[in-house]
Amino acid sequence: MFKHVVYIEKSLSKNSAVKNIITRLSPEHIIYINNYKEVLNQTNSSWTFNKAYQKIILAKREDEFYYKGSYLTSSLNHPHFYYNTLALNCLYHCEYCYLQGMYNTPHLVLFLNNHDFIRATKNLLLQLKDKIYLALSYDTDLPALETYYPYCQEWIDFANKEKNLTIEIRTKSYQLSFLDDTKPSANVILSFTLSPEEIQKKYEPFTPSLKQRLKGIQKAINKGYSIMLCFDPLIYTPDFKKIYSRFFESIFSKIASQDIYAVSIGVFRMNNDFFKSIRKNGNTMDIYFYRYEIKNKVITYSEDIKNEMITFVKQELSRRGIEYIFVYE
Numbered sequence: 001m002f003k004h005v006v007y008i009e010k011s012l013s014k015n016s017a018v019k020n021i022i023t024r025l026s027p028e029h030i031i032y033i034n035n036y037k038e039v040l041n042q043t044n045s046s047w048t049f050n051k052a053y054q055k056i057i058l059a060k061r062e063d064e065f066y067y068k069g070s071y072l073t074s075s076l077n078h079p080h081f082y083y084n085t086l087a088l089n090c091l092y093h094c095e096y097c098y099l100q101g102m103y104n105t106p107h108l109v110l111f112l113n114n115h116d117f118i119r120a121t122k123n124l125l126l127q128l129k130d131k132i133y134l135a136l137s138y139d140t141d142l143p144a145l146e147t148y149y150p151y152c153q154e155w156i157d158f159a160n161k162e163k164n165l166t167i168e169i170r171t172k173s174y175q176l177s178f179l180d181d182t183k184p185s186a187n188v189i190l191s192f193t194l195s196p197e198e199i200q201k202k203y204e205p206f207t208p209s210l211k212q213r214l215k216g217i218q219k220a221i222n223k224g225y226s227i228m229l230c231f232d233p234l235i236y237t238p239d240f241k242k243i244y245s246r247f248f249e250s251i252f253s254k255i256a257s258q259d260i261y262a263v264s265i266g267v268f269r270m271n272n273d274f275f276k277s278i279r280k281n282g283n284t285m286d287i288y289f290y291r292y293e294i295k296n297k298v299i300t301y302s303e304d305i306k307n308e309m310i311t312f313v314k315q316e317l318s319r320r321g322i323e324y325i326f327v328y329e
């Protein structure tokens with residue numbers, strides 16, 4: 001992957017992180033550009049075709065080092081919930097992922113001025129003088145990118161020094177090499193997204209299997225990290241209860257519920273504009289042809305189905321000893 005062409009912003013030509021990535025990839029061609037948007041926002045090309053030939057763009061973020069999340073959608077109901085975007089797009093390809101409708105192309109942008117993001121967050125902490133919950137880069141799978149830049153390692157080291165900062169790193173990866181080079185702390189939450197095998201095989205190609213992800217979780221638990229499990233999106237099928245019941249059984253036969261700090265759950269939902277773009281891009285997966293309801297520009301299952309799914313999953317989790325369940329609406 002990324003062996004053919006690497007795009008680099010001209011301002012980064014002498015950057016040491018860029019040099020490391022180039023040494024690692026040895027691309028056939030390097031193309032210098034003024035700004036990552038020249039490649040990311042290209043029109044008149046097929047998203048699906050580009051995914052098969054996904055490119056990497058090495059860039060510098062000039063501003064917007066964090067965003068304020070809505071209180072209603074904040075993780076764990078934290079009043080100061082923020083998120084940042086250290087990278088755009090993802091190495092994986094989950095069929096239900098909104099990223100397919102968010103950007104014109106799937107090319108992966110890595111912002112290599114991570115220290116500017118950290119500095120901006122430090123200033124925010126000084127300004128607010130209060131606790132902050134920061135989700136690191138929901139618009140990608142950050143640990144999967146650690147091989148290119150040590151994002152997780154640098155943020156965990158930073159969080160270790162800033163007790164008012166809680167960071168959440170969400171992933172489907174299992175090769176968590178950064179765990180060997182970092183110290184766990186209560187304000188670092190590793191959040192693992194899990195799906196039943198049937199769902200993973202169908203909708204999450206290229207991602208590690210459930211078995212591999214459970215191994216990754218076990219490793220993180222053994223290292224002493226706070227673990228969140230994320231069952232999101234829950235995908236409806238006629239045999240939903242059977243599939244998910246078996247799935248929870250297989251998880252909690254290997255992982256003790258007392259080792260889990262919290263669980264977040266949510267049914268499949270998506271901004272309607274992204275949904276329409278994805279269909280226009282030619283995604284023919286069945287999830288794009290289901291009869292959803294649209295509420296506040298978000299498509300999702302009907303209230304009845306949603307309630308049935310959430311109630312069932314909450315019961316399954318509660319009876320296995322999970323106390324803290326956060327539901328994304």
Ligand code: SF4
Nearest residue numbers: 090092093094097140
């Ligand atoms: S791992 Fe996450 S960010 Fe990456 S494609 Fe899947 S849902 Fe999207």
